[in-house]
Amino acid sequence: MKLLIINGSPKPGKNNTAVLLKRFIEGFKGTKGNEVEIFRMNNEQAYKEAAIRFETAEAVLLAFPLYSYAMPAGVKTFIEELEPLLGKCHGKKVGFLVQYGFIEAVHARALETYLEYISGMLCCDYLGTIIKGGCDGLTKSEKGNRKIRMGAYEIGKTFGATGCFNKKQLDDYSAPEVQKKQNSFLLSIIIKIINKVYWEKAFKKNGVTYEGSFAKPYGK
Amino acid sequence: MKILILNGNPKAEYEEFDLYLKDLQSLFESKNHKTKLIMLRNLQLHDCIGCYACWLKTPGICFFDDGIDEILKEYLAADIVISASPVIMNFISALLKRVNDRMLPVMHPFLKLNEDRMGHFLRYSHYPKTVLLLDRPEGSNLIDMVYKNSQRGAPKILNTKQSMEEICNEVINY
Numbered sequence: 001m002k003l004l005i006i007n008g009s010p011k012p013g014k015n016n017t018a019v020l021l022k023r024f025i026e027g028f029k030g031t032k033g034n035e036v037e038i039f040r041m042n043n044e045q046a047y048k049e050a051a052i053r054f055e056t057a058e059a060v061l062l063a064f065p066l067y068s069y070a071m072p073a074g075v076k077t078f079i080e081e082l083e084p085l086l087g088k089c090h091g092k093k094v095g096f097l098v099q100y101g102f103i104e105a106v107h108a109r110a111l112e113t114y115l116e117y118i119s120g121m122l123c124c125d126y127l128g129t130i131i132k133g134g135c136d137g138l139t140k141s142e143k144g145n146r147k148i149r150m151g152a153y154e155i156g157k158t159f160g161a162t163g164c165f166n167k168k169q170l171d172d173y174s175a176p177e178v179q180k181k182q183n184s185f186l187l188s189i190i191i192k193i194i195n196k197v198y199w200e201k202a203f204k205k206n207g208v209t210y211e212g213s214f215a216k217p218y219g220k
Numbered sequence: 221m222k223i224l225i226l227n228g229n230p231k232a233e234y235e236e237f238d239l240y241l242k243d244l245q246s247l248f249e250s251k252n253h254k255t256k257l258i259m260l261r262n263l264q265l266h267d268c269i270g271c272y273a274c275w276l277k278t279p280g281i282c283f284f285d286d287g288i289d290e291i292l293k294e295y296l297a298a299d300i301v302i303s304a305s306p307v308i309m310n311f312i313s314a315l316l317k318r319v320n321d322r323m324l325p326v327m328h329p330f331l332k333l334n335e336d337r338m339g340h341f342l343r344y345s346h347y348p349k350t351v352l353l354l355d356r357p358e359g360s361n362l363i364d365m366v367y368k369n370s371q372r373g374a375p376k377i378l379n380t381k382q383s384m385e386e387i388c389n390e391v392i393n394y
């Protein structure tokens with residue numbers, strides 16, 4: 001199969017979406033004859049170009065970070081470019097990869113429903129949506145986050161071999177759906193640690209103090 | 221009451237939508253509600269590029285000095301913000317989503333646990349109530365799902381097929 005992969009991360013340079021895609025592609029290429037074309041999309045020209053490539057592709061994986069519980073504005077621009085293709089994409093396979101900071105899968109579920117719906121409106125064959133939270137620091141540590149990266153590899157491998165996503169595999173990967181009540185004490189400690197060693201360290205490196213990080217430049 | 225209307229209509233040809241919002245603004249003003257209308261497509265706003273400068277370098281201030289500061293100020297000063305958009309490909313316009321993404325500076329990077337899921341600390345102690353105003357009732361259920369799922373809660377969703385009086389009452393009594 002020839003797969004068009006569109007990376008819609010708005011970030012210039014390194015991005016977490018690409019880290020997962022790299023592993024997914026390794027898995028996908030594990031089946032002989034599979035080929036990928038990677039297209040990076042983060043400017044007006046690229047949204048138009050991506051829509052042209054989408055039209056002729058046999059199978060597409062659209063990957064992007066969750067922005068405010070939905071797709072980034074640029075990815076929405078791309079989706080708007082697809083309007084002339086509504087009802088016209090019979091036989092085209094379309095899948096999605098959505099990764100983001102918060103750990104739980106629930107944050108992306110409403111968006112997933114939208115993605116499935118819009119795939120249907122285009123008359124594409126909807127493959128499914130790979131959802132993975134806890135991805136904020138992927139570009140920062142190649143060694144950590146092994147489970148997250150290997151999961152993307154395994155899903156790519158299954159897709160490469162069968163041409164489909166496996167629902168159970170996607171569900172296992174995106175877990176937990178929400179946090180269980182009995183874990184909330186432990187989790188609140190983990191969150192405090194993340195705030196301290198990830199966020200606080202990051203702003204202090206820029207000379208921003210703890211109090212300064214709470215600045216209110218435009219109001220109360 | 222202080223009201224801010226963000227017009228997220230990307231198409232100048234779609235005059236009907238712009239006119240509706242202008243008339244709505246007049247109606248609010250006739251009832252003594254100070255109302256500001258910002259035409260988003262006339263601004264040259266960048267998409268958010270996820271640089272996190274607004275969290276880690278200049279807390280609360282966006283890296284792009286392209287007029288977003290005015291919108292942030294008006295947003296925080298308002299009692300109610302009406303984000304208006306035509307439904308395009310069953311979602312809010314990319315133009316309105318752009319401003320939505322650019323609101324990141326009003327949050328703080330620190331995580332917290334909201335019941336059974338993660339959320340962020342809020343930077344400010346006062347935020348406006350938010351309303352989404354679409355140009356039709358159809359398609360609003362998916363948009364509703366996405367925004368119900370979001371941390372700052374479900375905005376009320378209204379549409380321009382409703383009478384202006386009705387919208388006005390809904391907003392003021394929200």
Ligand SMILES: Cc1cc2nc3c(=O)[nH]c(=O)nc-3n(C[C@H](O)[C@H](O)[C@H](O)COP(=O)(O)O)c2cc1C
Binds near residue numbers: 011014018064068137
């Ligand atoms: C404007 C903006 C909005 C975001 N909204 C969310 C969100 O709603 N939920 C979440 O978990 N992460 C959110 N994030 C975090 C990103 O999804 C996360 O950092 C992602 O890994 C970035 O991927 P990238 O490096 O490929 O661009 C947001 C980030 C930005 C810049």
